[in-house]
Amino acid sequence: MPAYVTLVLVLLIGLASFMLGRFRARAQAFSQGAPKAHSRPPYHGWWAALLAILPALALLLAWQIGSGAYLRDQVAGQLAAVSGADVNTGPTLVNSLANGLLLLDPPQDANPPVTMEALAPLLAAKGVTLASGTQDFMIQIAVEANAARALLSWIGASAALGLAIIGGVYGLSQIAVRARARHKVERFVLASLFTASSLAILTTVGIVLSLLFQTITFFGQVSPASFFFGTVWDPRFAAAGSGGSEGQFGLIPLLAGTLYIAFVALLVAAPVGLMSAIYMAEYASRPVRSVVKPALELLAGIPTIVYGIFALVTLGPWLRDISAALAGGAAFIQAQSILTAGLVMGVMLIPVVSSLSDDIITAVPQAMRDGSLGLGATRSETIKKVILPAALPGIAGAILLTASRAIGETMIVVLAAGVAAKLTANPFEAMTTITVKIVNQLTGDLEFNSPQTLVAFALGLTLFFVTLAMNIGALAIVRKYREQYE
Amino acid sequence: MTDITAGAIPVAARPPRRDIGIKKRYAAEARFKAYGVAAILFGLAFLAIMLGSVVTKGYTAFWQTNITLPVTFDAQVIDPQNKRDEDPMILIKANYDKLAQAALLAKLGIDPAEKAVVAKTKGILSDSARIVLRDRVTADPSIIGQTVEVSMLASANIDSAFKGQIDLSVPEARRKVKDQQVEWMKQLASDGSLAEKFNTGLFTYGASSRPETSGVGVAIVGSLMMMAIVLVLALLIGVAASIYLEEFAARGRLTDLIEVNINNLAAVPSIVFGLLGLSVFINFLGMPRSAALVGGVTLSLMTLPTIIIATRAAIAAVPPSIRDAALGLGASKTQMVFHHVLPLAMPGILTGTIIGLARALGETAPLLLIGMVAFVADYPATPLDPATALPVQIYMWANEAERAFVERMSGAIIILLAFLMVMNITAIVLRRKFERRW
Numbered sequence: 001m002p003a004y005v006t007l008v009l010v011l012l013i014g015l016a017s018f019m020l021g022r023f024r025a026r027a028q029a030f031s032q033g034a035p036k037a038h039s040r041p042p043y044h045g046w047w048a049a050l051l052a053i054l055p056a057l058a059l060l061l062a063w064q065i066g067s068g069a070y071l072r073d074q075v076a077g078q079l080a081a082v083s084g085a086d087v088n089t090g091p092t093l094v095n096s097l098a099n100g101l102l103l104l105d106p107p108q109d110a111n112p113p114v115t116m117e118a119l120a121p122l123l124a125a126k127g128v129t130l131a132s133g134t135q136d137f138m139i140q141i142a143v144e145a146n147a148a149r150a151l152l153s154w155i156g157a158s159a160a161l162g163l164a165i166i167g168g169v170y171g172l173s174q175i176a177v178r179a180r181a182r183h184k185v186e187r188f189v190l191a192s193l194f195t196a197s198s199l200a201i202l203t204t205v206g207i208v209l210s211l212l213f214q215t216i217t218f219f220g221q222v223s224p225a226s227f228f229f230g231t232v233w234d235p236r237f238a239a240a241g242s243g244g245s246e247g248q249f250g251l252i253p254l255l256a257g258t259l260y261i262a263f264v265a266l267l268v269a270a271p272v273g274l275m276s277a278i279y280m281a282e283y284a285s286r287p288v289r290s291v292v293k294p295a296l297e298l299l300a301g302i303p304t305i306v307y308g309i310f311a312l313v314t315l316g317p318w319l320r321d322i323s324a325a326l327a328g329g330a331a332f333i334q335a336q337s338i339l340t341a342g343l344v345m346g347v348m349l350i351p352v353v354s355s356l357s358d359d360i361i362t363a364v365p366q367a368m369r370d371g372s373l374g375l376g377a378t379r380s381e382t383i384k385k386v387i388l389p390a391a392l393p394g395i396a397g398a399i400l401l402t403a404s405r406a407i408g409e410t411m412i413v414v415l416a417a418g419v420a421a422k423l424t425a426n427p428f429e430a431m432t433t434i435t436v437k438i439v440n441q442l443t444g445d446l447e448f449n450s451p452q453t454l455v456a457f458a459l460g461l462t463l464f465f466v467t468l469a470m471n472i473g474a475l476a477i478v479r480k481y482r483e484q485y486e
Numbered sequence: 487m488t489d490i491t492a493g494a495i496p497v498a499a500r501p502p503r504r505d506i507g508i509k510k511r512y513a514a515e516a517r518f519k520a521y522g523v524a525a526i527l528f529g530l531a532f533l534a535i536m537l538g539s540v541v542t543k544g545y546t547a548f549w550q551t552n553i554t555l556p557v558t559f560d561a562q563v564i565d566p567q568n569k570r571d572e573d574p575m576i577l578i579k580a581n582y583d584k585l586a587q588a589a590l591l592a593k594l595g596i597d598p599a600e601k602a603v604v605a606k607t608k609g610i611l612s613d614s615a616r617i618v619l620r621d622r623v624t625a626d627p628s629i630i631g632q633t634v635e636v637s638m639l640a641s642a643n644i645d646s647a648f649k650g651q652i653d654l655s656v657p658e659a660r661r662k663v664k665d666q667q668v669e670w671m672k673q674l675a676s677d678g679s680l681a682e683k684f685n686t687g688l689f690t691y692g693a694s695s696r697p698e699t700s701g702v703g704v705a706i707v708g709s710l711m712m713m714a715i716v717l718v719l720a721l722l723i724g725v726a727a728s729i730y731l732e733e734f735a736a737r738g739r740l741t742d743l744i745e746v747n748i749n750n751l752a753a754v755p756s757i758v759f760g761l762l763g764l765s766v767f768i769n770f771l772g773m774p775r776s777a778a779l780v781g782g783v784t785l786s787l788m789t790l791p792t793i794i795i796a797t798r799a800a801i802a803a804v805p806p807s808i809r810d811a812a813l814g815l816g817a818s819k820t821q822m823v824f825h826h827v828l829p830l831a832m833p834g835i836l837t838g839t840i841i842g843l844a845r846a847l848g849e850t851a852p853l854l855l856i857g858m859v860a861f862v863a864d865y866p867a868t869p870l871d872p873a874t875a876l877p878v879q880i881y882m883w884a885n886e887a888e889r890a891f892v893e894r895m896s897g898a899i900i901i902l903l904a905f906l907m908v909m910n911i912t913a914i915v916l917r918r919k920f921e922r923r924w
């Protein structure tokens with residue numbers, strides 16, 4: 001029986017327990033001479049349903065995991081007994097063979113032909129193609145594995161259903177007028193709410209551990225010093241399984257490219273975003289603000305892939321052609337360049353800077369403005385000499401936060417910055433970034449034991465910690481500043 | 487002292503006005519204001535140019551050139567030995583290209599014997615013509631022997647030429663559409679057998695190596711699957727977490743830790759979530775690559791902080807008097823939250839969720855890492871089947887060289903932006919309609 005059928009049945013038993021429990025509680029509560037009920041009838045129903053569902057689900061999950069591991073172990077054991085079997089690829093082959101056999105029509109699926117030659121056409125007719133390494137003796141193992149799997153799943157399903165029924169019956173038997181069903185249900189609700197919120201911690205731990213684990217494996221093959229201080233990035237994609245070809249994994253060119261592009265982006269985003277925030281907060285009339293502000297926020301709602309494509313298809317070629325016209329010959333701006341990527345990323349970040357600094361500027365107390373204006377300063381003088389100095393730490397925090405967004409941005413640089421990892425100071429040339437290389441290393445064939453794949457996790461961990469440090473710093477600055485006027 | 491004898495008192499010349507730089511200051515004021523206007527105009531102009539360039543490049547993708555020809559389903563070509571009753575594969579393997587070509591030659595009035603001219607007609611009809619004809623025959627074998635008007639796609643090059651996207655002033659040798667083909671195209675267009683139709687294929691096809699038969703249908707299904715997963719997971723977990731943090735959590739180390747974590751997760755680069763998905767779901771838990779399930783769960787984790795932050799704001803906006811009233815009437819804390827606070831906070835929660843979903847829909851980077859960059863031609867039936875997503879499909883087309891793919895890509899961007907616009911407008915309407923000011 002497939003697991004999802006069992007799941008549905010368990011849920012149905014839970015539903016039945018709920019209905020019966022509610023009915024029984026109601027009957028008891030409304031019977032003659034009953035004392036005042038502790039909980040309303042649905043709570044009794046819920047409690048019975050929880051008792052029916054939860055233990056059964058836990059059992060089902062544990063059984064699934066356990067039986068899967070047991071089967072893998074069995075198959076591996078049988079393969080090891082046969083001489084000439086490849087222990088590495090064997091289990092996978094047997095597994096896909098067993099899955100294929102399940103699709104065959106009844107007389108064949110339990111008793112298939114004993115040679116691959118006879119079996120392959122049957123499977124092909126069902127749309128299953130097997131790897132060439134599949135051998136005749138694997139058929140027998142696969143048949144046995146299928147039988148064992150069917151038996152185990154029947155045992156698991158009946159155990160889970162039995163447990164569900166026992167739980168439901170027990171829950172129903174617990175129903176009494178003075179039983180504290182509501183307390184029990186509410187305790188469960190609270191526990192699940194807490195579990196949901198602790199998922200945030202779990203995610204962070206998951207990110208750090210998964211990156212760290214792969215990074216440590218990577219550093220087992222490449223020394224940390226050559227990663228962090230290497231100036232050459234040349235991973236040399238090895239053909240699958242050939243091994244031995246050592247690449248160079250220097251972080252410096254990628255880090256330099258990342259920072260350079262982020263710097264160009266901030267050169268665009270910081271002044272433009274800040275000036276538009278100032279204009280919105282201090283000059284714009286209400287009708288202008290109500291139109292322009294959402295329009296600028298549209299920039300934040302457009303997916304970054306659209307920015308990237310605009311840079312790749314329109315802006316990059318346009319800048320190249322302009323530079324060619326200016327130089328009167330060869331273009332000095334490449335179509336994929338630091339300038340293009342930085343410019344487009346800067347525009348993407350304008351709403352980030354402006355909405356953050358808008359909050360900070362409006363948080364400056366009105367009394368400071370009034371004081372300055374009352375002394376005869378013009379509006380711009382008030383802004384430049386009173387508001388901005390007062391808001392400066394907050395704005396610095398906002399820009400730091402924006403910079404961390406710029407460093408982690410992926411799609412724009414993947415499309416517009418280029419893939420050549422080199423060190424250059426010329427903004428018209430292509431440079432590459434950490435995020436681009438993560439994408440490059442992880443699209444295509446993956447081998448979780450080669451440094452070519454693992455380096456992406458080391459890059460990701462670096463990226464994670466750099467942005468984390470910037471965010472924490474920025475939040476600390478912003479928070480500290482905000483408290484000043486409260 | 488009394489020297490004032492000489493006539494009238496001299497009127498002191500008005501001293502020149504002391505220069506306090508007022509003009510300069512006003513000029514500086516005007517300049518400063520102009521900088522502000524310039525900054526805003528820069529942003530708006532960029533937005534307009536970007537959207538304008540996408541629309542002008544992409545709107546043509548919604549029309550596709552079709553060629554309607556009277557095709558004779560010649561039994562001699564399809565089934566020369568008349569064995570189709572014994573072997574149904576004959577109808578599938580038959581030479582439908584020949585049928586399509588014969589129909590085209592007949593229409594253009596070309597003698598099939600002139601091999602040199604015939605060779606030039608290749609590349610007018612799309613390669614998909616044979617699939618159209620095959621499907622006609624397998625659906626209804628009695629069609630064999632008849633002559634029927636069949637509408638087939640033109641090839642991508644003819645499509646581009648017909649839309650005027652190919653510069654015909656370029657020397658013939660350097661373009662993909664030859665002069666002779668353009669002549670024929672005009673000839674077919676003049677009698678109405680070649681015409682542009684609304685491009686339904688863009689919405690129904692999957693990935694294809696031929697631009698004219700590639701579309702975003704499969705990608706949209708993949709995206710919708712992922713959005714459904716994100717909606718269920720992120721909304722349930724997000725709301726539960728927010729309720730706990732806003733209503734139940736005691737101030738303490740653990741709560742602070744959770745809050746700091748949520749705020750930091752909101753700022754973690756999206757690509758890191760892709761690394762998490764790859765290493766935990768695919769490598770560690772052994773889930774299939776390119777599956778909508780993995781994509782959905784990864785995007786859920788990414789969207790969760792956004793939804794939690796919006797939900798907490800919505801819950802915090804419900805006034806304490808509601809809580810006090812519920813508790814005062816004897817409701818338990820759980821009843822107070824689920825019966826009173828949550829329904830009142832619902833519009834705000836939904837708004838936040840839709841905005842989070844819109845972000846997840848446009849997200850590309852994490853999906854690249856979990857193998858959604860896949861050539862998927864068939865619709866995924868379950869979330870475990872290989873699937874791709876709308877933005878990933880756009881990314882893949884961006885890497886194609888052919889002009890016709892750029893058109894498709896811009897069309898797909900228009901579709902993506904339309905989806906996002908609908909979602910955001912829904913969010914705004916929800917907020918306007920249901921938001922209560924306390």
